[in-house]
Amino acid sequence: EVSSGSQQMTPRAAQIGPAKMSSSASKRKTVADYQFGTIIGEGSYSTVYSAIDRQQGKTYAVKVLSKRHIVKENKIKYVNIEKLTLHRLGQQHPGIVQLYCTFQDESNLFFVLDFAEYGELLSIIRKFGSLSEQVSKFYICQIIDAVSFIHSKGVIHRDLKPENILVGNNFNLKITDFGAAKLLGKSDENGESVDPGSPTPERLGSFVGTAEYVSPELLKHNICGFESDAWAIGCILYQFFIGVPPFKGKTEYLTFEQIINVEYSYDPQKPLPSDVKLLIDSILIANPDERFTLPDMMASSWLADVNWKDKACIWQRRVPKFE
Ligand code: ATP
Numbered sequence: 001e002v003s004s005g006s007q008q009m010t011p012r013a014a015q016i017g018p019a020k021m022s023s024s025a026s027k028r029k030t031v032a033d034y035q036f037g038t039i040i041g042e043g044s045y046s047t048v049y050s051a052i053d054r055q056q057g058k059t060y061a062v063k064v065l066s067k068r069h070i071v072k073e074n075k076i077k078y079v080n081i082e083k084l085t086l087h088r089l090g091q092q093h094p095g096i097v098q099l100y101c102t103f104q105d106e107s108n109l110f111f112v113l114d115f116a117e118y119g120e121l122l123s124i125i126r127k128f129g130s131l132s133e134q135v136s137k138f139y140i141c142q143i144i145d146a147v148s149f150i151h152s153k154g155v156i157h158r159d160l161k162p163e164n165i166l167v168g169n170n171f172n173l174k175i176t177d178f179g180a181a182k183l184l185g186k187s188d189e190n191g192e193s194v195d196p197g198s199p200t201p202e203r204l205g206s207f208v209g210t211a212e213y214v215s216p217e218l219l220k221h222n223i224c225g226f227e228s229d230a231w232a233i234g235c236i237l238y239q240f241f242i243g244v245p246p247f248k249g250k251t252e253y254l255t256f257e258q259i260i261n262v263e264y265s266y267d268p269q270k271p272l273p274s275d276v277k278l279l280i281d282s283i284l285i286a287n288p289d290e291r292f293t294l295p296d297m298m299a300s301s302w303l304a305d306v307n308w309k310d311k312a313c314i315w316q317r318r319v320p321k322f323e
Contacts, residue, residue, distance in 0.1 A: 029103050031110065034062060040119075045069050045079075050115060060100065063111040067104070078179040079109065085178035086111075089153055094315045095146025097166060097176040116166030116174050124322070125162055129243050133273060134320035136240035141306055142173045143233060145314050148294045150175070151226050154184040158224055160232035161213045162239065171319040182224065211252045212245040216260050216286045227288035233297070234283030238264070241272050246284065262286050275302035 034051040040061055041048045051062040070079055086099035100112040118124070121139070125131060131139065143165065150157055157164075157178065164177040215231040218224045238246040246264035249255040258264065262284060266272060272280075279300045285291040292300070298308050307313055 029101050029112065031103075031105060034060070034112075036062070040115075045073055045075050051112075059115045061113045061115040063113060065109040065111070067107055067109060070109075081181055081183065082177075082179045083111070085155055085181045085183060088155060088183065089150060089178075093146060093149045094311075095142055095149070095173055095175055097174045113176075114168060114174060116168035116176075118167035118171060120163050121165040121167055121173065122162035124167060125239060125243065128322055130270070131240040132320065132322070133241075133276070135322055136237065136276075137303070137306075138317070138320055139173060139240065140233070140237050141303065141314050143175075143236065144294055144297055144303075145308070145311070146173065146175050147229055147233065148298075151229070151294065156182040156184070156224065156226055157229050157232075158182055159210060159213075160229055160236065161210050162236060163210075165236075172315060211255045212248055214256075214259065215288070216262065217288050219256050219260055225288065227291050227293070230283060230291055230293060230297070231288075233294075234280055234292075237276070237283070238280050241276065242267060242270060246280075260286075273302070275300070278302070 033054055035054055037050040037052065037059075039047055040050055043063075046063050046065045048061050048063045050059055052059050065079060070076055083099070083102060086097070089096050090099050097116065098114045100114075102112070103110050143160075147157065147160070155178070157175065157180070159177060159180040160175070164175065166174045166176050168174045213232040213235045215224065215228040218228055235245050235247070247255050247258040249258055264284065266277065279292070279297065279302050282292040282300070283297065297303065298306070
């Protein structure tokens with residue numbers, strides 16, 4: 001029986017169709033294929049469960065999105081962007097949460113994702129207060145490598161922050177939450193980039209992202225390019241060492257003011273190695289043209305000993321001790 005409410009939403013909900021999967025996935029999964037466990041987390045329009053694939057016995061994170069809620073809150077665009085981006089990027093990089101399949105029932109959409117068993121990077125920073133130089137280096141290398149890959153596919157994440165970086169298998173990082181992403185160029189039906197598009201900054205209609213990690217150019221000129229992701233990486237690196245992001249006012253307005261004026265300082269009680277400070281200061285530059293790019297970060301003195309071509313070294317090494 002279909003209520004009049006769901007009948008009303010059907011035409012728009014139909015725009016959030018399931019992703020086209022490869023031919024090997026011709027037998028589409030359904031809810032019955034998974035044994036749902038506990039709730040791992042909740043977003044503004046989604047609930048994430050741990051769920052075991054009954055056939056494989058493997059645990060996944062299944063993101064359940066209520067169609068009614070998505071339509072009511074006008075989030076169709078964001079859900080589609082998330083799905084399209086994960087398809088464009090998925091299965092190609094260890095530092096990005098993989099989308100294995102999508103399916104739907106009458107009321108919900110289901111995204112079957114990699115299960116990041118240790119949750120958000122933010123919880124680890126909070127648990128330890130800050131991260132050691134070794135762990136910070138290990139993790140910033142994973143972030144730079146993953147974001148470089150994302151950029152190479154013509155995608156700007158636009159909401160990088162420790163809540164959107166998950167900690168999975170062997171404590172390796174996985175970037176998630178592409179709902180605010182900007183896809184440059186066209187995508188074919190499998191989400192592959194056909195044309196990487198122009199890397200010039202995009203003008204935006206409205207603010208996306210999170211107050212503390214948002215770039216000055218977005219606040220001042222409403223533009224957001226690859227440089228804005230670089231800015232967020234600078235904020236995250238600062239947070240690894242200090243425990244809190246560099247720009248954090250009592251209100252969002254005060255935070256924005258600090259960002260526009262690039263007003264941040266170091267705690268004399270927590271001295272940073274000079275080459276780390278140099279790297280942070282070279283990223284947190286108001287003018288995006290003068291800011292360190294990701295290749296600049298890779299070539300910085302602090303990261304000079306990293307062999308960026310050796311992916312195994314970045315992704316398969318054991319994470320250094322947290323304390
Ligand atoms: P919002 O939509 O409000 O920005 P969100 O993006 O965090 O919130 P979800 O993507 O639904 O919303 O995630 C909700 C929570 O579930 C997250 O905070 C995260 O802790 C957890 N979570 C999401 N995806 C995974 C995953 N693949 N593995 C483990 N935990 C996850």
